Amino acid sequence: MRRKLLGVKYEMEKTRRTSIDINREILKLCTTPQIKTGIIYKTNINFSLGLKYLGHLVDNELLIKINKHYETTQKGINVLNDLVGVDDSIGLINI
Secondary structure (H helix, E strand, O other): OEEEEOOEEEEOOOOOOOHHHHHHHHHHHOOOOEEHHHHHHHHOOOHHHHHHHHHHHHHOOOEEEEOOEEEEOHHHHHHHHHHHHHHHHHOOOOO
């Protein structure tokens, strides 16, 4: 898709993110404590989908919920590092 913005042409690729991409974004974002609405807003997913991802990550002990904040656990940081390592190994761009 080509768009013109202030006289500058640029290419926009419209690609769907995988669930791994979204999980990685959430884990990276939550390395500092985040509230639920902030996570959903910053990862650009709808609320019901966001609740499913957060629930899944908490159930698998990759995130911990303390009061209203979510934070990546040590296990989550290890998984995040593994995902980034895989991206690096196959030449993908890190988020």
